[in-house]
Amino acid sequence: MWLKKNGLYVLLAISVVLAVLGVATSNFIFKSGTAGMGIIIILVLNMGLKKSAKDTWWILAAFLFSIIGDWFLSNMNGDSLMFVKGIALFFLAHVGYLLYALANGRIKEVFTSILLAAYLAFFFLVLYPTFTDVSLMVASLVYLLISCFSLGAAMGMKSNPTAKRSFILGIVLIIFSDTIIAFKEFVDYHTFDFLITPTYYLAHIFITFSLIKRFESNVPTSN
Secondary structure: OHHHHHHHHHHHHHHHHHHHHHHHOOOHHHHOHHHHHHHHHHHHHHHOOOOOOOOHHHHHHHHHHHHHHHHHHHOOOOOHHHHHHHHHHHHHHHHHHHHHHHHOEOOOHHHHHHHHHHHHHHHHHHHHHHOOOHHHHHHHHHHHHHHHHHHHHHHOEOOOHHHHHHHHHHHHHHHHHHHHHHHHHHHOOOOOHHHHHHHHHHHHHHHHHHHHHHHHOOOOOOO
């Protein structure tokens, strides 16, 4: 148990190093490192269990979709179709986060309603006037909705307090990074562009850390 626990933190430290390299370079191996290392850690977490924690596979799938989605966005070169495909894959990643959270709790309805109202106002007042591509507009709106629901579900999780806070922070960082991307791509506002990748990588690290803390607290796994 001690070796496994400390080994997980070594892997998490490697994830941090990959995040730094991902920010400093354009190498896709490094850019996908935090999600990739998260997948490895999830597999290690499940190795020692008599019965795998099935809900953690939703996070594994989310990380996998994130890697593929990041590839589309990294190679879009102004192609709106590539951007839509990237959004679709990140949508699936959020579905994974949402299902994991719901497997460990329930959605916070009041919080989610307030969050939805705020982001829908942002969408229709700030982003909507900039769209010329209907498919891109629809994809962005659907992605916004799933992002709000995944955070609302994270807020309602019943888990080790540290694990829950870390998971919530991870989802918040993803939404924060996506909001900056929205300003960059649709409003042509670039002041905070430098925060896009660091917050995105930190999100993966905090979500992975959340799973490690859950493992340490011996929280019963969902079936």
